[in-house]
Amino acid sequence: MMAPCPSGNALDLATGKVIEGVAIDTSPLSLQDRASPDVSEKLYAGKIVVRGSIQHRGSEHDPPSLVVTSIERATKQSERKLCSAH
Numbered sequence: 699m700m701a702p703c704p705s706g707n708a709l710d711l712a713t714g715k716v717i718e719g720v721a722i723d724t725s726p727l728s729l730q731d732r733a734s735p736d737v738s739e740k741l742y743a744g745k746i747v748v749r750g751s752i753q754h755r756g757s758e759h760d761p762p763s764l765v766v767t768s769i770e771r772a773t774k775q776s777e778r779k780l781c782s783a784h
Contacts, residue, residue, distance in 0.1 A: 706721070721764070746771070753765050
């Protein structure tokens with residue numbers, strides 16, 4: 699699972715690895731999840747845990763993409779602290 703961190707970083711909760719400067723692709727999400735008015739804000743603020751994968755698209759200079767396939771749950775306070783520590 700990946701939890702986006704503020705500023706476009708993503709935190710892999712399984713490994714603790716932070717992937718910096720990701721572009722977020724929510725197109726695989728269900729229409730209902732994408733239509734939620736605050737989903738982008740929650741992603742940016744690191745308030746939700748999502749399932750997805752990091753994909754490298756385009757040229758080597760393009761940022762990696764966090765391709766979000768589902769929203770799992772709200773983040774725990776301890777997970778948010780991990781994001782803000784980076």
